[in-house]
Amino acid sequence: MILFNIRNTILIYAALFLLQFVAPPSAPAQESSGREYAIKAAFIYNFVKFVKWPERELRPSGNLTLCVTGADPFGPALEKLAEKSKTAENKLIVQRAVNPDGAAQCHIVFVGGPDGGHLERVLDAVRGKPVLTVGDTPGFAHKGVAINFFIEDNKVRFEINVGATRRSGLAVSSELLNLARIVEGGSGK
Amino acid sequence: MIGIKDLPIQKKLMAVIMTVATLTLLLSSAGIVYFDLEFFKRDMVRNLTALARTAGENSRAALVFDDAPNAKRILSSLKADPQVISAAIYDSGKRKFADYVRDPDAPFVPPTIDGDKALFIGDHMEIVQPILLEGETVGTIYLRAHLQEFDNRIKTTLLTVGSIFVFTLLVTFFVGVKLQRIISQPILSLAGTAKRISLSPDYSLRAVKQSEDELGILVEQFNEMLYQIQERDAALHKAYEEMEHRVEERTKELQRSNQELTDFASIASHDLQEPLRKIITFGDRLKAGYESVLDETAIEYLGRMQNASSRMRNLIDDLLKLSRVTTKAQPFAPVDLNHTVEEVLEDLEVLLKNSGGTVKIENLPTVMADSSQMRQLFQNLIGNALKYRKEGDPPVVVLSGEIIDVRFCEIRVEDNGIGFDQKFAERIFKPFERLHGHSQFEGTGIGLAICQRIVLRHGGTISAQGDLGKGSAFIIILPTNRE
Known part of the structure; x- marks a missing residue:
């Protein structure tokens, strides 16, 4: 019973911990707590470990470029990631406020919501290119974004558009797929 | 081992064979059991470590993406292995992230864990493995397995080795019984022959x-x-x-x-x-x-x-x-020598009176003999004793008897006469042998020869001891009961 209590206590604390930074679905992104985006930034950093880029795309430096287009809700979280990645296998280089049309030069593109027409431009720019598109706006995955964050039970979860990843030539680990909600769509664009 | 020296050779050989076989089997069995269980344990550790590592690898994505339900689902797949009692995953902050327990009534999962180890604790073992993602420790997996299989293995091994032990001992015994004959048979045959010879x-x-x-x-x-x-x-x-x-x-x-x-x-x-x-x-x-x-x-x-x-x-x-x-010769009859000597003394009355001598009789036995010859014997000996007396010294003759054993008695006739040189002790028994001239002592020299002949005829011996000038002794040994 004591163990059970401890587990319960831990769960309650975890829930409270998550509740602090998970915003209600209706709230605008910029009003969300910085913690939510810290988690999302960490997730993006971890995606790198479960997604394989073709070898040639990483040469010669082995660096990965993370671009942000549209609204940028991350604040200093991305810089912290970049700092952290210096010792990792693939160093992360952050570029903010990137022109949606030039997204093909990036390895990862975070498409900030809501869609102000830039989503279409990004998807057009990276079509057939090994660029991982990430969003956190409901419906983006259906439109062709590879990985899209959403909130479920006060936790950050993500969905993966398997068609989009396959078309971009990226190999997404089954471990990652196991955790994601699989969606389809956006192939016609 | 006490008393093995007195065992018959066959049993001794068997004892040696069986002792050596038992010792060898015990040592080798102990070695087999030890190594079998040790290897089994090592295998168990390796298998469970591999299991823990796989589960950890499978759950690292869930761990880094904070997906506890998925991690729990992955851990649940461990129920395929009946050894696993419980398992848990801890995040990089050592907090429990997800767990799995086979029997919800008896859950055991430590709240926090760290390190890399495999431990046998009582009736279970614990394996702790770090979960790595690109060289970085992102968490820890804990696995607890019961030792039922190990216990079963102990039972199986002991049973197998025990059966081999007993079977080998039995085979050794029967082979030993056959083979020991190679050594024991010739010895037994030899011993048997020796015994038969000593009996007849x-x-x-x-x-x-x-x-x-x-x-x-x-x-x-x-x-x-x-x-x-x-x-x-x-x-x-x-x-x-x-x-x-x-x-x-x-x-x-x-x-x-x-x-x-x-x-x-x-x-x-x-x-x-x-x-x-x-x-x-x-x-x-x-x-x-x-x-x-x-x-x-x-x-x-x-x-x-x-x-x-x-x-x-x-x-x-x-x-x-x-x-x-x-x-x-007359046939033998019981003769009381005391009586015989008394009769002889009556015959010698005149000689006794003339010489002034005395004769003492001490405890003479009764023997089977020819009474007239006994009389003749003592007449000669006492007569001699009185005859060869010292000048001016009244002769004293002592006759004594003694039973030597069941069959013989000894009669001594001692005097205080002139005696003789011991070197003539044998010669005096020969007929016509005289140590003194006719003028000195009368006699024919046949008396002692007659004495010897009588004693010999009775199956006895007569010998003489002399001391010149002091006296002589005649020792007669006679059978007491001549059949």
Whole structure:
């Protein structure tokens, strides 16, 4: 019973911990707590470990470029990631406020919501290119974004558009797929 | 091991074989059990470590993307392995992230864990493995497995090894029983032969040689020894028979010549007595009828003649007595020697009175004997004792008897007379042997010869001890009961 209590206590604390930074679905992104985006930034950093880029795309430096287009809700979280990645296998280089049309030069593109027409431009720019598109706006995955964050039970979860990843030539680990909600769509664009 | 020395050789060999086999089996069984269980344990650790690592790898994405339900689902897949009791994943902050328990009634998952280890604790084992993602530790997996399989393995191994142990011991026993005969059979056969020979000395028996080893040599030597004993035994037997035959012949010869001698002595004495009697008779008549007409010289010659005739009569009488010891023997009857000596003393009354001597009788036995010969024996010995007395010293004769054992008694006749030199102790028993001249002591020199003959005829011995000038002792040993 004591163990059970401890587990319960831990769960309650975890829930409270998550509740602090998970915003209600209706709230605008910029009003969300910085913690939510810290988690999302960490997730993006971890995606790198479960997604394989073709070898040639990483040469010669082995660096990965993370671009942000549209609204940028991350604040200093991305810089912290970049700092952290210096010792990792693939160093992360952050570029903010990137022109949606030039997204093909990036390895990862975070498409900030809501869609102000830039989503279409990004998807057009990276079509057939090994660029991982990430969003956190409901419906983006259906439109062709590879990985899209959403909130479920006060936790950050993500969905993966398997068609989009396959078309971009990226190999997404089954471990990652196991955790994601699989969606389809956006192939016609 | 006490008493193994006294066991029969077959049991001894079996004891040695079985002891060695049991020791060997015990040591090898212990080794097998130890290594089997040790390898099994190592295998178990390796398998469970691999299981933990796989589960950890599978759940690292769930861990980094904070997906506890997925992690729990992955851990649940461990229920496929019945050994796993519980498992848990901890995040990089060592907090429990997800867990799995097989039996919800008895859950055990530590709240926090760290490190990399495999431990056997009581009835279960614990494995802790770090979860790595691109070289970075992103969490820890904990696995707890019960040791049912290990316990089963112990049982199986012990049962298997135990069965082999018992079976091998049985096989060893039966093979040992057969093989020990190689050594024990020749020894037993040898021992049996030796025993048969000692029971009935049949030296023609031989042990059977069964091998060319030391035992074979032993059997060969034993047989060789038997052969030699057989030869010697035969030679001995032959010599004995020859000896017996020779003794028999010699005895017959001796008896014959003895008889002849006795006959001769008897006849000669009788024949000598007749003319002697005439010499004495006519000598007496000559002296009685013609003493007045004979001159002094003639009378002296006549006297000397009569003296010599008288000595010759005594001599012949004694010779006759000697020969009569064997020719005129009486059958044996119980004789009380005290009584015999008393009678002898009556006969010697005059001599005793003249010499002033005394005779002491101490405890003489009763023997089976010819009573007249016993009388003759003591008459001679006591007579001698009184006769060879020291000048001016009244003779004292002591007769004493003693039972030596069941069959023999010893009679001593001791005196305080003139004694004799010990070197003549044997000679004095020979007929006509005299140590003193006629003028000194009268006698024919046959008395002791008669004594010896009587004692020998009774199956006894007589010997003499002399001390010149102090006295002599005659020791007679006689059988008490002659069948």
